[in-house]
Amino acid sequence: xxxxxxxxxxxxxxxxxxxxxxxxxxxxxxxxxxxxxxxxxxxxxxxxxxxxxxxxxxxxxxxxxxxxxxxxxxxxxxxxxxxxxxxxxxxxxxxxxxxxxxxxxxxxxxxxxxxxxxxxxxxxxxxxxxxxxxxxxxxxxxxxxxxxxxxxxxxxxxxxxxxxxx
Amino acid sequence: xxxxxxxxxxxxxxxxxxxxxxxxxxxxxxxxxxxxxxxxxxxxxxxxxxxxxxxxxxxxxxxxxxxxxxxxxxxxx
Numbered sequence: 573x574x575x576x577x578x579x580x581x582x583x584x585x586x587x588x589x590x591x592x593x594x595x596x597x598x599x600x601x602x603x604x605x606x607x608x609x610x611x612x613x614x615x616x617x618x619x620x621x622x623x624x625x626x627x628x629x630x631x632x633x634x635x636x637x638x639x640x641x642x643x644x645x646x647x648x649x650x651x652x653x654x655x656x657x658x659x660x661x662x663x664x665x666x667x668x669x670x671x672x673x674x675x676x677x678x679x680x681x682x683x684x685x686x687x688x689x690x691x692x693x694x695x696x697x698x699x700x701x702x703x704x705x706x707x708x709x710x711x712x713x714x715x716x717x718x719x720x721x722x723x724x725x726x727x728x729x730x731x732x733x734x735x736x737x738x
Numbered sequence: 739x740x741x742x743x744x745x746x747x748x749x750x751x752x753x754x755x756x757x758x759x760x761x762x763x764x765x766x767x768x769x770x771x772x773x774x775x776x777x778x779x780x781x782x783x784x785x786x787x788x789x790x791x792x793x794x795x796x797x798x799x800x801x802x803x804x805x806x807x808x809x810x811x812x813x814x815x
Contacts, residue, residue: 639793704812732793
């Protein structure tokens with residue numbers, strides 16, 4: 573399907589950007605073709621079977637869905653303006669996600685590849701730091717632990733100020 | 739004031755509860771909760787705050803009938 577919109581605000585999407593529905597990356601990719609885009613980059617964040625030396629059984633994601641969707645929509649809008657993207661899509665799972673399954677997808681389409689790569693990295697980094705979404709790791713030994721990925725506050729002194737790699 | 743907490747904060751507080759104490763901004767809310775539960779003090783220092791309309795900072799004037807969402811550091815992805 574060809575989309576003529578310059579980006580896809582989550583709020584206007586038939587599919588919420590944060591939901592418990594399984595993510596079909598092949599289906600999402602079909603929506604990411606645009607006549608003005610010579611490059612499409614897809615990032616799939618998938619559940620790994622280990623973390624810090626412990627064997628992971630599955631992850632459970634919790635979110636404040638309305639705020640997370642609003643945050644993701646703002647990030648997509650910022651990326652679209654910064655890199656003149658033709659398409660920007662982001663989806664995040666909630667609930668139980670098994671090893672090997674996709675937890676988050678970001679797709680960017682732009683005229684040339686450098687913009688699509690850069691924008692894709694920017695979007696996933698900001699989602700990980702800013703969107704109110706949390707993972708709980710369930711380990712094969714029966715233990716579980718909330719993830720605490722964003723430590724920016726220890727450096728910036730402000731939970732709302734983040735440090736990005738790009 | 740209605741309080742909603744998420745993720746690791748649920749290890750220290752009920753997911754939703756009513757706060758009777760009068761608090762007027764996020765600093766006062768944070769201090770009140772830290773007094774109630776010292777073990778959550780460090781985590782609360784790294785949290786963001788929001789109301790249904792969006793994120794707020796300490797300049798936002800909280801009212802008794804507000805619902806405040808307390809947001810620990812994100813760990814999505």
